[in-house]
Amino acid sequence: MSFAVRFRIRLRSALGLVAALALAGSLAACSTTSATTGSGGGKGGAELRLGFFANVTHATPLVGVEKGFFAKELGSTRLKTQVFNAGPAAVEAIFAGAIDAAYLGPNPAINAFARSKGKAIRIIAGATSGGASLVVRPGITSAAQLRGKKIATPQLGGTQDVALRSWLASQGLKTDPSGKGDVEILANTQNAQTLQLFQAGRIDGGWLPEPWASRLVLEAGAKVLVDERTLWPQGRFVTTHLIVSTKFLTAHPETVAALLRGQVAANDWIAKHPAEAKAAVNAQLQKLAGKPLKPEVLDRAWSNIEVTNDPLASTLATSARHAEQAGLLEHTDLKGIYDLAPLNAILTKTGHPAVSDAGLGTE
Structure with a gap:
């Protein structure tokens, strides 16, 4: 098999x-x-x-x-x-x-x-x-700097999970469905838990829906690395x-x-x-x-x-x-x-x- x-x-x-x-x-x-x-x-x-x-x-x-x-x-x-x-x-x-x-x-x-x-x-x-956006620690300013980092998504196979994997691949970063690879993906992470893990320094970011992307930015000091609208024609998806x-x-x-x-x-x-x-x-x-x-x-x-x-x-x-x-x-x-x-x-x-x-x- x-x-x-x-x-x-x-x-x-x-x-x-x-x-x-x-x-x-x-x-x-x-x-x-x-x-x-x-x-x-x-x-x-x-x-x-x-x-x-x-x-x-x-x-x-x-x-x-x-x-x-x-x-x-x-x-x-x-x-x-x-x-x-x-x-x-x-x-x-x-x-x-x-x-x-x-x-x-x-x-x-x-x-x-x-x-x-x-x-x-x-x-x-x-x-x-x-x-939906990829929000990360302020020191991360490029895709290359995500190598070896931990990024959360709400659920394996969900929309933000797929968006993250697709974007990482477009940047030459390899991942696999188990979450391993150049970037470690912590799928199945509750949005509220993502905020807590980020505040505790245990993860480096997340590809998240609103309002969670905004909460990480305003409440935990994250920055937007990718606004997903920039990846689609006319910014609509x-x-x-x-x-x-x-x-x-x-x-x-x-x-x-x-x-x-x-x-x-x-x-x-x-x-x-x-x-x-x-x-x-x-x-x-x-x-x-x-x-x-x-x-x-x-x-x-x-x-x-x-x-x-x-x-x-x-x-x-x-x-x-x-x-x-x-x-x-x-x-x-x-x-x-x-x-x-x-x-x-x-x-x-x-x-x-x-x-x-x-x-x-x-x-």
Whole structure:
């Protein structure tokens, strides 16, 4: 059995364990349930179980929950939420039937699609572009100085993990899926733990989503070595999008449409009320994490993201190629990973331009 095959087997086992622990933790401590009583068209499902992260890059679901946009559209359908640290754990929860939909990054969605041979999930909307950076100790000013250093990522095979490995390879630095190589990668490091390890001098940086990149900069003296926006055309790339299990989409299309209406309404409100939106995000983060972000952290993090319904599908294939090159994914045909028809119907009805699936849709 080759190393690559052995690694993929270990990766799946590890992710299953991580997901089980994350799911148990979120059920015990981070899960919120709200019963709704409106008439927003949520028929078709008694309950929608939605996953997302307590990150600024998840502004859409944070605002959607905090300001009641999801609840209004879901009507009598009960919304149950679960919070995860990174996408692979949320994918495992979908595979286990524990949640129906999730906001997460591109690489976990690609992995879910590949592992299920295109059957388990569909991407149905975008959410965020930008908001990820490699932050390091001030003395590190080049890629070459990372040799022999320790860099953390939220989870093995997650979006920031793949981005780090891809960038290091582009700089001539070798890594392997186990985390060894010219740079030691500490995958599966909780974002809060990354901050603590950096402050204690035990790691040299991390490729992190917002607000954690900003927290390391403002609270721990880190500096930005790579703003991921600089690596993409026009500085736009998918950081967060919305996926749904195909089983739930098929059984409850009205509920999925209601969720999408809630998202479009939430994003419209964010665009028109940025100050209030930041406050809503912080209020939800306080509920989930026990304390709000400092104003300067929130302001910096907010300036690094773009909230959008567009899934930026043309960047997905690039993310998949990066994962393949890192040895974390076999080559996968992504045709059919998107189903944007429900979103585009809503966008057209509300006067927004339709978004593209870049030829990777179900049509």
